[in-house]
Amino acid sequence: MGASASTEQTVSPEQRDLESLAASTGALPLLQKSFSKLSDPQTNTISIQSLQQCFYISYEDSVCESPQKPESFPRLMDHLGSSVVDLFFMSEKGGINWLGFLRGYVKCCGRMSTSMSLNVLLRIFAMAMKKLGLSSKLEFESDESDCKINGSLLPSDVLLLLWMCWAMLWNVRTLKISQSRGKLFLPDINHLVLSAVVSCADVSSSLDVWDCDILGLDVELPVGKFLAWALMTTPTLSDCLIQFVQGRLQSSVNAEDESGSSESISGDMSSQASHTLLLTHGRAWAISLASRNTISEEILKTCFVGDIVGTNENLLYRSSTHGKGLNRFWSNVEGYHGPLLFLVSASSEDSHQDSSKARKWTIGVLTQQGFENRDAFYGSSGNLYAISPIFHVYSSSGKEKNFVYSHLHPTGRVYESHPKPVGIAFGGTTANERIFIDEDFAKITVRHHAMDKTYQPGSLIPNQGFLAVEASIAEVEVWGLGGRAAKEVQTSYKKREELFTEQRRKVDLKTFASWDDSPEKMMMDMMADPNRIEREDR
Known part of the structure; x- marks a missing residue:
């Protein structure tokens, strides 16, 4: 009792507040274990060098889907860990004590608004750029996370920032400990960069989004507009930093259990499989960044090798x-x-260009439930995605509930004076659907958002005018995002249907008598000679 009371008296109000804030994020036990592992038992502090090494990541080589790769990116990652430590973890008397460790974590990964967490992310990016010796046009009015940011970003800066976030996720999801040096896989995220460019910068209508040199674009994105774009399009981008910090601290705790292994969870990452699918790693990551729910984690599993087992x-x-x-x-x-995630790839002629060259584009739809054979719209919520060549998200508007329409041919031959269209549609109204796919999956029709009050307005295709766009479908993919439980339910359903079908096909010959005694033969004989008298044998 006396020891307990004495211990409570030594805990300062600031420490109680910081521990409470850390506990609200669920990370307090992890922080206690990692501090115990990283700190010097004699001084009870963590040295700056030890904490920088904890957050240090470096890759000898990388595999890149996109041909546009800034040469400065690998060197930028070398300064990521030191930037995190220098910005948030202040050293006192030769090291970082428990209070400084808590204070740094709360400033970096504590509970805060999305705009504040994006500010934190930009501060780390600007610091890493400064350490690298590259100029940055970002200016911060103070050291607070909610301070005002001035300046602008270049398209190449946006690419570096997004890849930095991707690399943080890649590191904690695919590598075991900090000394691991596996190959970094960099997805093609030009569609995300172009989304920021078109939304934030003053670009001319002559910009060819299908063949655009991101690194060569000489336009500036005001940081205020960029933050507004990130809040709307990639609201979970800052979660990459939180997962990275927690993952690295967890690695420090598990370092002894890993027995010094420096091998990655999986070997070299090949992008060939990704290129053959519509849902590439970069597209899956973009969709996951746009939502805050359990579906985001299911989509995220398709991005990383360590999670991709069973993804097909x-x-x-x-x-x-x-x-x-x-x-x-x-x-x-x-x-x-x-x-379900429904993806469609199609090609259409660009009426705004002089040539009649076909333009390929990809759009997607996220539904919250499976498909039903109905002659009317149904559903509770969903999102539309312009995926390629520019990424945009259009969520529910809340005005109407015409989310999904999926209608097959009626099974019975019933006359219908006004037959309902056969196919799949999303948004709009019957005969004026925002997206309509015919029953042969040969043509897709995309109409102007003015026809649709279910989803938010916006163009699904670059240079989309008011007239409906008809295009030839190249590929259709449907991904189930309900987890293992939904897949098991479908498997059971299919087995049950196969069993019923097999039972209907089986014929028990013992239940039939001879042909001469069958009703079918009697009917045929009567039709052949209806006046013939059949004498019953007695």
């Missing part, structure tokens, strides 16, 4: 594999009751 099971339908058409599609998605 989530691919419910692919037109080039399973065959085009509504019937083939239905046989693969029927019985899946969970969120």
Whole structure:
């Protein structure tokens, strides 16, 4: 009792507040364990060098999907760890004590608004750029996380910033400990950079988004507009920093258990499989950054090697594999009751260009439930995505609930004076759908957002005018995002349907008598000679 009371008296109000703030994030036990591992038992402090080494990441080589790769990126990552420590963890009397450790974590990863966390991310990026010797046009009025930021970003800066966030996630999800030096895989995220450029900068209408040199674009993105774009399009971008800091601290705790292993969870990352799918790593990451729910984590699993085991099971339908058409599609998605990601790749002629060259683009739809065979719209919520060549997100507007329409041919031959369209649609109204796909999966029609009050307004295709755009479908993919439970339910449903079908096919010959005694033969004889008298044998 006396020792307990004495201990409580030594705890300052600031320490109680900091521990309470750390506990609110769920990281207090982790911080206590990592501080115990990293600190010197004699001084009970962590040296600056030890903490910098904890957050240090470096890659000898990288695999890049995009041909546009800034040469400065690998060297930028060398300064990431030291930038985090120098900005938030202040050393006192030769090291960082428990209070300084808590204070630094709360400033970096504590509970704060999304705008404040984005400010923190930009401060780290600007510091790393400064350590690298590159000029940055970002200016911070104070050291507080909610301070005003002035200046601008170049498209190349946006690419470096996004790749920095990706690398932080890649590191904690695919490597075991800080000394690991596996290859870094960099996805093609030009669609995300172009989204920021088109939304924030003054660009001319002559910008060719299908063939654009990101590194060569000489436009400035005002930081205020960039933050507004990030809040709207990538609200979970700053979570990459939180996961990185927590992951590195967890690695320091597990370092002894790993027995000094420096091998990555998986070997070299090949991008060939990613290129053959519509849901590439970069597109999956962009979609995950746009949502704050459990679906985001399911999409994120497709991005990293350590999580990708069994991911192909989530691919419910692919037109080039399973065959085009509504019937083939239905046989693969029927019985899946969970969120779905529907992707369509198509090509259309650009009426704004002099040439008639076909332009390829990709759009997507995220639904919260499986597909149903109905002759009316249904659904509770969803998102539309312009994915390639520019990424945009259009969530529910809250005005109408025409989220999904999926209608097959009626099974019975029933006359319909006003037959409902057969196909798949999203948004709009019947005969004026925002997106409509015909039953053969050959053509897709995309209409202006003025026809749709279910989803937010915006162009799904670059240079989309008011007139409807008809295009030829190249590929359709459907990904199940309901987790293992939804997949198991669908598997059980399919097995049950196969069992019923097999039972209907089986014929028990013992239940039938001979042909001469069958009712069918009697009917045929009567039709052949209706006046013939049949004498019953007695």
